Amino acid sequence: MSARARAHSTGRPPSKGSTGRQSPGRTRFIGILLILLSLISVVACCLTFALWLPNDRDHYDDYRAARACPAHPTARVRKNCLSTWHFAVVKTATENAGKTRRHEVTLKGEGSWRGVVDFEDTGPLFKRLKPGEQVTATVWRRDIVVLSRGGVRQDTSDAPRDALPIYAALGTLAGLVAVQACVYGVIRLARPRSYRLFAWFPYGGWMIAVILLSCLVAGITAMSTGIPWWIVPPAVPVMAGLVVWGLGLLLPLRRRRPTT
Structure with a gap:
């Protein structure tokens, strides 16, 4: 029996990264879904930085600036004292x-x-x-x-808290997911038969995991240490880049390790 016949007789499924068995129509449909996901993530990112974060910041700043009510406060003063x-x-x-x-x-x-x-x-x-x-x-x-x-x-639970770093981390997460989903969707629309480097496995899933982990670490660290919220958005890509760079160094070394 030839080597090729033996390879086909093993019954092994094709590699997860293979794109040849998926029809171009289905690939383009998934690309459209990814672009729609990108648009939803863009809206979530904009709402976070343009609406939710400023409102929460103003609410927290008003509470920190509040002072004890005077003896005979007016209705306007009573509202904020x-x-x-x-x-x-x-x-x-x-x-x-x-x-x-x-x-x-x-x-x-x-x-x-x-x-x-x-x-x-x-x-x-x-x-x-x-x-x-x-x-x-x-x-x-x-x-x-x-x-x-x-x-x-x-x-109490009703006391305003400085949760701005968490809002910033969530907004950054939505923005980065929007970028990744848009790129992966456009590639599927433009090259439905050749998108191996932009498939979910292995690169897409790893990138999402790295982005999510970087956002969580940056947001929680900033909130617990008092770092300003505006440090979080630029810190997340830097952290994600360092993780990807580290993985890029470690994975080839593991593959080259001799087996016993």
């Missing part, structure tokens, strides 16, 4: 919501008012609270943002 209220703790509870936990404190004020305040974790105040104790609540724009007792303070 920090007011202080005193409540009694009715009960505390921890509820499981899937993989996360909600820590709730039920408060009672003058008259029949009752409200529930959520915390993201148990410390430093939540774990110390007991029913009947008096607490001081800081209210901003009708939301209880801080609860305190005996000098111990804790932000």
